[in-house]
Amino acid sequence: MNSIKSKRLIGLFLFIYFKKAFNTVDQKLLLLKLRKYGFSDIALGLKENYFIDRKQFIKIDNEKSDFISCNLGFLSDFTVKPYADDTTLIQVGNDINELIEAFNKSIKKLLVWCHYNRIDINWSKTEIMIVSNKKKACFPTSISIDKNDIEV
Known part of the structure; x- marks a missing residue:
């Protein structure tokens, strides 16, 4: 975060939540x-x-x-269950449009991983945050990722 601010960069954070991650583990x-x-x-x-x-x-x-x-999922008292059903993708750069393009490439890779591991993203809980101290920057209010509009 400090390097984003000190170098006047843009940080794009995608907080991803998985659907029933522990109920569907193969x-x-x-x-x-x-x-x-x-x-x-x-x-x-x-x-x-x-x-x-x-x-x-x-x-x-x-x-x-x-x-x-x-043969799917974990027992309800499995100790890591409350902590491991989300992840965050982070991109840092100078241009918001380039960041969004890079994010979409990363998301495509993540979706392949999700398919292979039989897990789905819960788009309704997934969130985006943009961090920057660039003055007069114009950022989108939502970003479309894999046909899902995510509010910023």
Whole structure:
């Protein structure tokens, strides 16, 4: 932030929120990624026992449903759940139009990543912030990203 102000640049921040991020995590894909990142077989075995083929049921009053397997998402008490369903993209530069163009390129890459990881962006909660101390700068009141108008 200080370098944006001191160098009279423009900072464009996109605060991205994902839709039901923890309800849609593909557990097998997560385990493959953890293996790729070098987790040991023992650690992966523990995670696999925790995630794969969990059984769940619904109880209303004294009535219980049958058990079913649940291979998507995390348990509701998973400790990182409240903290990891959002991210921020940041672009810094001199020209707002160039920043928006660069943002759209970054968003295209993010959308490919989202598709591969089976996660969607919650555009209604996603926000944009522009930071600058440029005098007489004219910034848009909304920016269109992937056919979604996001208020600035």
